[in-house]
Amino acid sequence: MEYRTFLVKTLEDAAHIARDRFGKVSSTTKVGDPTQVVTEADIEIGSMIVEAIQQTYPTHNIIDEETGSVDNRSPYTWVVDPIDGTSNFAQASPLYGCMLGLLREHEPVAGGFALPAFHEIDTAERGQGAYCNQQRLQVQDGKDLCSVLISYGIEGNQSDPMSTRSECELFTELVLACRGVQTSGSVFDAAMTAKGVYGGFLYRDCKIWDNVAQHIVLEEAGVLYTDFFGQPIDYxxxxxxxxxxxxxxxAPPAVHGQLQQMIATWKKQSAWAFEK
Structure with a gap:
């Protein structure tokens, strides 16, 4: 089944709403997690995407970060992140995006994301390649970690600050091992990785809606996409x-292997943090 037309149209509509609301929204923090922000634009975009899915694929399941889930007992599940990087969006930073991915059972089969501020839409379908607007995306492999920029997303764990301090030890080793570390805290970094601008993108603590859309785009662009510790992601x-x-x-396979060596060493040295 062809999903790209639907993805492009829906993400274009989401990007239009985001650009229209940019710099004009108020935000609140989510109950129980002061690091998570939501705006009225998240709700509006999420509702629009859910409605579009229900009109076009009425038998499919849906997971939306803000409005919850729709269970139609289907093998297909759409995963929606209306605004990824809401903290950025709420402060009028352009480093945010809108994400929409599709699982068939446990496999990402289609997805995409919009970077509204850059008028960019990245999409992919399983076995059909990844595209930024109309341009094919294909990263180069074989680079060394020391020669590339790496994106690393990190958020403070308020309930377990020692875990964050331990993760910062890994962050330090990464800073020393690569050309530089970037972090937008959003799908902007996935877009840079799909283009080969960044040599890799890591995030230890995120959710399913942060993954599915970018997973299929990055894989189809030639990136190896695993869980943080190098294992297949369990969807x-x-x-x-x-x-x-x-x-x-x-990351492309060569850099991915180097990152996993670093992560394995850190995990061994910080074994206490994984015994809880």
């Missing part, structure tokens, strides 16, 4: 996993 029974951690490590 089985996605409707039950709204609160499940979904960290990731995404």
């Amino acid at each position: 089985r029974h996605p409707l039950t996993k709204a609160t499940t951690p979904f960290g990731f490590c995404a």
